[in-house]
Amino acid sequence: MGTQPSDKSLLHKVSKIKPWGGDGKLWPWLILLIGLGVTYQLWHQSREQESLKLEAEFGLKSQLVVNQLEQYLAVQDRMLRGVQSLFMASNSVEEEEFLAYTESLKNLDNHQGLLCVAFARIERTPTPSTRSRKALSEPITQHHDEALHIPVVYSQPFSGSDPCIRQDIKAPASRFNAFTRALRDANTHLTQPIMRQNRASNIATLDMILPVYSNRMRGQSLEEREHNIEGWVFSSFDIATLMGEIFQQEVSQLAIRITDISDAVTTLPVYQNPGADKVKTPQYESSRHLEIHGRVWNVHIASKPDFEAALDRHRSSLIAGAGLALSVLLYLLSRLFAYRTQTLKTMRVMHKELTLSEQRWKFALEGSGDGVWDWDIEKNEVIRSSRLKSMLGLEDWELGPELEAWKERIHPEDVYRVVTDLEKYMNGETSQYINEHRLLCKDGSWKWILARGMVVDWAADGRPLRMVGTHTDISKLKESENLVWRQANFDQLTELPNRRMFYDRLAQEIKKSNRLDHPLALLFLDLDHFKEVNDTLGHDKGDQLLQEAARRINHCVRDTDTVARLGGDEFIVILSELEDLNSIDRIAQGILGKLSESFKLGEDIAFVSASMGITLYPTDANSIDNLLKNVDQAMYSAKASGRNRISYFTPSMQQAAHQKMLITNDLRLALQDKQLQVHYQPIIHLASGTIEKAEALLRWHHPQRGMVSPAEFIPIAEETGLIMEIGDWVFEQSMLQVKKWQLQRGSHFQISVNKSPVQFKNDSSTHDHWLDYMKQLGLAGQSLVVEITEGLLLDTSHNVSKKLLAFRDAGIQVALDDFGTGYSSLAYLRRFDIDYIKIDQSFVRNISTQPDDLALCESIIAMAHKLGLSVIAEGIETEEQCALLKAAGCDYGQGYWFSPAVPADKFETLAF
Numbered sequence: 001m002g003t004q005p006s007d008k009s010l011l012h013k014v015s016k017i018k019p020w021g022g023d024g025k026l027w028p029w030l031i032l033l034i035g036l037g038v039t040y041q042l043w044h045q046s047r048e049q050e051s052l053k054l055e056a057e058f059g060l061k062s063q064l065v066v067n068q069l070e071q072y073l074a075v076q077d078r079m080l081r082g083v084q085s086l087f088m089a090s091n092s093v094e095e096e097e098f099l100a101y102t103e104s105l106k107n108l109d110n111h112q113g114l115l116c117v118a119f120a121r122i123e124r125t126p127t128p129s130t131r132s133r134k135a136l137s138e139p140i141t142q143h144h145d146e147a148l149h150i151p152v153v154y155s156q157p158f159s160g161s162d163p164c165i166r167q168d169i170k171a172p173a174s175r176f177n178a179f180t181r182a183l184r185d186a187n188t189h190l191t192q193p194i195m196r197q198n199r200a201s202n203i204a205t206l207d208m209i210l211p212v213y214s215n216r217m218r219g220q221s222l223e224e225r226e227h228n229i230e231g232w233v234f235s236s237f238d239i240a241t242l243m244g245e246i247f248q249q250e251v252s253q254l255a256i257r258i259t260d261i262s263d264a265v266t267t268l269p270v271y272q273n274p275g276a277d278k279v280k281t282p283q284y285e286s287s288r289h290l291e292i293h294g295r296v297w298n299v300h301i302a303s304k305p306d307f308e309a310a311l312d313r314h315r316s317s318l319i320a321g322a323g324l325a326l327s328v329l330l331y332l333l334s335r336l337f338a339y340r341t342q343t344l345k346t347m348r349v350m351h352k353e354l355t356l357s358e359q360r361w362k363f364a365l366e367g368s369g370d371g372v373w374d375w376d377i378e379k380n381e382v383i384r385s386s387r388l389k390s391m392l393g394l395e396d397w398e399l400g401p402e403l404e405a406w407k408e409r410i411h412p413e414d415v416y417r418v419v420t421d422l423e424k425y426m427n428g429e430t431s432q433y434i435n436e437h438r439l440l441c442k443d444g445s446w447k448w449i450l451a452r453g454m455v456v457d458w459a460a461d462g463r464p465l466r467m468v469g470t471h472t473d474i475s476k477l478k479e480s481e482n483l484v485w486r487q488a489n490f491d492q493l494t495e496l497p498n499r500r501m502f503y504d505r506l507a508q509e510i511k512k513s514n515r516l517d518h519p520l521a522l523l524f525l526d527l528d529h530f531k532e533v534n535d536t537l538g539h540d541k542g543d544q545l546l547q548e549a550a551r552r553i554n555h556c557v558r559d560t561d562t563v564a565r566l567g568g569d570e571f572i573v574i575l576s577e578l579e580d581l582n583s584i585d586r587i588a589q590g591i592l593g594k595l596s597e598s599f600k601l602g603e604d605i606a607f608v609s610a611s612m613g614i615t616l617y618p619t620d621a622n623s624i625d626n627l628l629k630n631v632d633q634a635m636y637s638a639k640a641s642g643r644n645r646i647s648y649f650t651p652s653m654q655q656a657a658h659q660k661m662l663i664t665n666d667l668r669l670a671l672q673d674k675q676l677q678v679h680y681q682p683i684i685h686l687a688s689g690t691i692e693k694a695e696a697l698l699r700w701h702h703p704q705r706g707m708v709s710p711a712e713f714i715p716i717a718e719e720t721g722l723i724m725e726i727g728d729w730v731f732e733q734s735m736l737q738v739k740k741w742q743l744q745r746g747s748h749f750q751i752s753v754n755k756s757p758v759q760f761k762n763d764s765s766t767h768d769h770w771l772d773y774m775k776q777l778g779l780a781g782q783s784l785v786v787e788i789t790e791g792l793l794l795d796t797s798h799n800v801s802k803k804l805l806a807f808r809d810a811g812i813q814v815a816l817d818d819f820g821t822g823y824s825s826l827a828y829l830r831r832f833d834i835d836y837i838k839i840d841q842s843f844v845r846n847i848s849t850q851p852d853d854l855a856l857c858e859s860i861i862a863m864a865h866k867l868g869l870s871v872i873a874e875g876i877e878t879e880e881q882c883a884l885l886k887a888a889g890c891d892y893g894q895g896y897w898f899s900p901a902v903p904a905d906k907f908e909t910l911a912f
Helices: 005-016 027-088 095-107 173-185 222-227 239-247 314-332 334-365 386-391 403-407 415-426 475-489 499-516 530-537 539-556 582-596 624-640 651-670 710-720 722-745 757-761 768-777 798-809 826-831 851-866 879-887
Strands: 114-121 152-157 194-198 201-213 229-238 254-260 268-272 285-292 295-303 371-376 381-384 433-440 446-458 464-473 520-528 562-567 570-575 599-601 604-606 609-617 646-648 676-685 690-702 706-708 750-754 784-789 813-819 836-839 870-873
Touching: 027 095, 027 114, 027 201, 027 229, 027 239, 027 254, 027 285, 027 295, 027 475, 095 114, 095 152, 095 475, 173 201, 173 222, 173 229, 201 239, 222 229, 229 239, 239 254, 239 268, 371 386, 371 446, 381 403, 386 464, 415 433, 415 446, 446 475, 475 499, 499 520, 499 562, 499 570, 499 624, 520 539, 520 582, 520 624, 530 539, 530 604, 539 562, 539 570, 539 582, 539 599, 539 604, 570 582, 582 609, 582 646, 609 624, 624 646, 651 690, 651 710, 676 722, 690 710, 690 722, 706 710, 710 722, 722 750, 722 757, 722 768, 722 784, 750 813, 757 784, 757 798, 798 813, 836 851, 851 870
Parallel strands: 609 646, 690 750, 750 784, 784 813, 813 836, 836 870
Antiparallel strands: 114 152, 114 229, 194 201, 201 229, 254 268, 254 295, 285 295, 371 381, 371 464, 433 446, 446 464, 520 570, 520 609, 562 570, 599 604, 676 690, 690 706
16 A cells, blocks of 8 residues: 555645744744643543542442441341341230231331341349348349349341350350440440351351340330340341342452451451452551441552553543544644534543442442432532432433422421421531431321431632432331330230330320319229139130120210220220310219110120229329329229229228238238137027037237228138138138047037138139048047038039039038028029038027028028038127027027127037
């Protein structure tokens, strides 16, 4: 190929050029020198811009590393606090509840590297060697006993095998120290890296810890926390998996090394990504200290050779070549100088736009699945990523760049908080913009999002020009938190407020009552005969009845009132802002009327009623505890008065309750202090006039009050269960006495012992003890007569029937006390082989003056003899009464006419 003519002409012109312009014109050389100077400057600026761009990208990625680490740990902290709330909401959380709740957390996205969530409980069991040295109530932080165990009792695995189950958190010591610090601070803490054995390999893990305190804790002092600690909830993480998932591929060109520098003496490695150890002299590096849940981490980030190789040097070379070419052309074509200047200006504008576009693209790409927004504050326009729009179910074209279009989607209740948080950040009151609010989706639903943002460009006068940030979908986390809150504050069966929420509502209503000077009323009601519904129809039907009862009660009160279920079949109502106290009775009667109506339970019909107590604030009491005591006493007064009625609290109830408490406390000491005595009242065979039997009667000689009536303390003994121990003691004393008197009066002599219905119905009280004791004394069964009440025969429970029939089989006789005052069935007299019926003294008292009473006694005696039963008349106080009963054929009699109940030594002096 030869040289073209044009090329030859150009070369010829170039060859003709003299160093200083042979024709004497220097301006082409000046243009050339200027062009070369400009070329050099452009080349130099391009090199600097490329370096600055890479440095900015390194800074952005470094910040992203820290942000993602902080964001992940914040999410895990929120999740752990949700588990803590589960334990703080209840006195006892079963393993099934724990596993059910933590299983729901697996639906959340952010649990990379999470091995398990677990609960460790404190077990204080001092060994004999330490029991004398320290009390069980010593603070846990001072308890170094080897017998102190803190095992992991509940554990939910998230990935792989569960490294948490059956561990004791006391080992290693560094781990236990973190648990101790969490207890003291009542806050989240992280452990230092821990090496654990996992099948055939070791893994490095971290634990995130939160303490769980007893619900009874009232104060927030360190002593309170140490004495009320129940245990800890914690989550364990595989560090390598955790960090690898957080950082992923976006930072593969960076060397990340994280060390724990919490201890000023030693540092502990936490994490190092692959290839970090090979980076010796990085071009870019940064080091930041993070205080994370009680630990201080140093995050060191350096650029790898791959990152530094991304510096695009071709552009600067191209500019140099282009500059030389342009200089030559300008030397030849000076007219193009203006055009060249305009071209360079255009290139600078395009370069700036290209740089901004690249930054937005990289930010969106590195957003880890979050929605990204970029706000041009001066233009008031927002660029939003596709991911952000898809969160709301929108297409890219459905949401314009206008800021107002976004504001319109914020929930009305959240707008003020969003604007306030943004203004605080813009004014420098906060270091970062963070806000949780709801956004309207395309389908009309609301989605909870976490918004984070920061200003990245400022004007020379300090005005913010550009702000970028992310939106994270936290709807599932909010749903989980709401579920925990409802479980902690509402009854799951009736959906009414539970005891916890009731206390909170009552405290608020008392404050409102004080502010408005309006009284409030508490209505406490207990369903009558609800146990029979459960026993006969089953607990499913019982639950249906409770749900319907809750609905009826709610229907009877105002929307401003509160209806709560305290447990079982107990409901309580707060009537607030009462301007007319007469409305209390109207509402209460309405509730009783609704509850007394029939309940349709599937194919079955059930009937219940309610006993209701009412107390007023501040008339009756000015504190929550006293209000509840008052309304409880009033309710029990209504129940004791016949049920299905209302009882208002009165001061006399408070006095009676206080007196009952004193008697209960004294009665607990009466038996061991030998204040109780057994007196014996003779039972006379009326035909012969001889003493053939005696009734054992309990007497209490109080050291201060003197003789206490059995009518006063026997019901309390039955209610508190003390009747079990007292009844057995009376029986044993009576059997020792009958053995002695049988030697004196003959083997036919008997002692009657009253046996309470409570003793018959109690599962722990058996007849075997009485029978064995009589065998030890060598007593025959007929030595004992067990006296029971008529109501006991109506009880169809297995315990009652079993014990009565066992007494019959052992030869022990049974007497039916207070006959004629109850609801006895003659069929039961035959079924249980009753031997004696005792005519109540209310019939005997007037037989000499009231013919009807005499006729009634004669009928009872005749009927009993027809059935083969013997009759004992109680309360004989005159000779005339004795004669009439004897004439009517009564077998036995007892009463003051013969003798009152006397101690055993005086009984032996009686002779009839």
